[in-house]
Amino acid sequence: MAALLRFLLQIVVLALPLTGNASADESAWSALRSGDRVVFIRHAVTDSGVGDPEGFRLGDCGTQRNLSAQGRADAKNIGEAFRSRNIPVADVLSSRWCRCLDTANLAFGKVQPAAMLDSMFNDSARPAAEKIREVHAFMARRSAAGNLILVTHAQNIQALTGVSPASGEIVVTTPEAGKDGKFKVLGRIAIAGR
Numbered sequence: 195m196a197a198l199l200r201f202l203l204q205i206v207v208l209a210l211p212l213t214g215n216a217s218a219d220e221s222a223w224s225a226l227r228s229g230d231r232v233v234f235i236r237h238a239v240t241d242s243g244v245g246d247p248e249g250f251r252l253g254d255c256g257t258q259r260n261l262s263a264q265g266r267a268d269a270k271n272i273g274e275a276f277r278s279r280n281i282p283v284a285d286v287l288s289s290r291w292c293r294c295l296d297t298a299n300l301a302f303g304k305v306q307p308a309a310m311l312d313s314m315f316n317d318s319a320r321p322a323a324e325k326i327r328e329v330h331a332f333m334a335r336r337s338a339a340g341n342l343i344l345v346t347h348a349q350n351i352q353a354l355t356g357v358s359p360a361s362g363e364i365v366v367t368t369p370e371a372g373k374d375g376k377f378k379v380l381g382r383i384a385i386a387g388r
Contacts, residue, residue, distance in 0.1 A: 222366045222381025229282045229340045232333070232367045232377055234351045235272065235301075237293040238265035239361040245315055246291075252312075255292035265293070266300060268362040272385045273301035284340030287311060289347060297362070298345040308332075311346040314353060326353055326375070333369055342369070355379050 225231060240259045251257045261269065276283060288298040289311040298305035310328035336342065352358045356376050357365050363384050367377035
């Protein structure tokens, strides 16, 4: 009897975060329905490793760490989640790393490479700060309505929002940065593994 009670308690404890996440997810989806949001998406899950292999070359996917089979499926699921909820998507910009371009293409079927979203992983403070300035300058001159999708890397998203996202995680923000220069986070959505 005690074992059964422990088992039932474990199920209840495991279910609690799922209920909260579903509610938080719905709040983020609701924010996206109005359009005019900036949506940061970390590239989907990759083959194991951190950073890129020795000999990495931009534009040569064979030299990079790329999406795994699960990552490709997750990227497609991201796009399906947007389509099934009729979320308006204006522009889709991406880091020039293949894992980001592939995530964007598989999810949305369109992408514009943007150097300002390239990985900050090995950047010193000056190049990283320049990328952040370029994102803010782009936002200042952007006039298009609809949600702007920015597919990039964990370090970039953390620098711009304060959030350290999981692979394939969606971070929904307002188009204006706050006093600290970071975009105000309205919600987070995890698609991976669903």
